[in-house]
Amino acid sequence: xxxxxxxxxxxxxxxxxxxxxxxxxxxxxxxxxxxxxxxxxxxxxxxxxxxxxxxxxxxxxxxxxxxxxxxxxxxxxxxxxxxxxxxxxxxxxxxxxxxxxxxxxxxxxxxxxxxxxxxxxxxxxxxxxxxxxxxxxxxxxxxxxxxxxxxxxxxxxxxxxxxxxxxxxxxxxxxxxxxxxxxxxxxxxxxxxxxxxxxxx
Numbered sequence: 195x196x197x198x199x200x201x202x203x204x205x206x207x208x209x210x211x212x213x214x215x216x217x218x219x220x221x222x223x224x225x226x227x228x229x230x231x232x233x234x235x236x237x238x239x240x241x242x243x244x245x246x247x248x249x250x251x252x253x254x255x256x257x258x259x260x261x262x263x264x265x266x267x268x269x270x271x272x273x274x275x276x277x278x279x280x281x282x283x284x285x286x287x288x289x290x291x292x293x294x295x296x297x298x299x300x301x302x303x304x305x306x307x308x309x310x311x312x313x314x315x316x317x318x319x320x321x322x323x324x325x326x327x328x329x330x331x332x333x334x335x336x337x338x339x340x341x342x343x344x345x346x347x348x349x350x351x352x353x354x355x356x357x358x359x360x361x362x363x364x365x366x367x368x369x370x371x372x373x374x375x376x377x378x379x380x381x382x383x384x385x386x387x388x389x390x391x392x393x394x395x
Contacts (some may be wrong), residue, residue, distance in 0.1 A: 226353070240323055246293075250275060253286060254295055257312040258320050267310045268301075295319075 243252050256275050260267045271284040287310065290296035295316045301307030312320075342387060 200260075208243065236327060243323060246340065250286060250290060250295075251278060253290065253319060254312055255318055257296060257310060261312050261317065266301075269310065272310060285293055299316065 204212060237248065237251070241248060244251060244254075246254075253276060254271060256272065257267055269280065269283050269287060272287070273280055276283070276286075278286070287296060287298075291298060297311055297313055299309045301309055321374055335343075
């Protein structure tokens with residue numbers, strides 16, 4: 195029987211993978227996809243409840259974490275964290291200051307410098323919105339045995355390494371996978387055309 199088309203493999207899990215992938219591996223990728231979908235839905239609900247976009251929420255979460263650690267955050271630091279331009283950062287800061295979520299503070303040593311801080315109300319809002327979910331997540335993680343913890347950490351690190359490749363390496367991998375897929379399909383087609391072996395007496 196010819197291998198299943200790669201497109202069908204993608205539709206089944208949201209990932210591209212070869213026809214020879216095991217059911218066990220596909221089941222793991224399916225579980226990972228479901229988690230990613232659930233997390234994406236959670237982030238959307240959080241944005242909706244706080245009435246802000248994804249970048250604004252990411253900025254607030256960063257400022258809240260920095261505030262708890264007493265780490266100073268400038269506009270430049272925030273821009274680098276969000277990977278956006280200084281102009282976009284200025285617009286974002288103005289918006290969050292106007293909404294009462296962020297306040298500007300004078301830099302303690304640089305007279306021309308300005309630091310950013312999430313307001314007390316923002317700390318409470320973010321905590322109220324996310325603490326329940328984070329509590330359930332840590333409860334699930336702490337329920338793992340030491341061996342299960344090691345296996346999960348190892349798997350997630352391997353998945354991180356699998357996606358953390360440069361574009362050139364990724365293109366080479368995709369090309370190799372496409373060639374292997376084409377060779378498998380050609381071999382299957384050839385085998386289908388060969389006459390059946392003659393029955394022996």
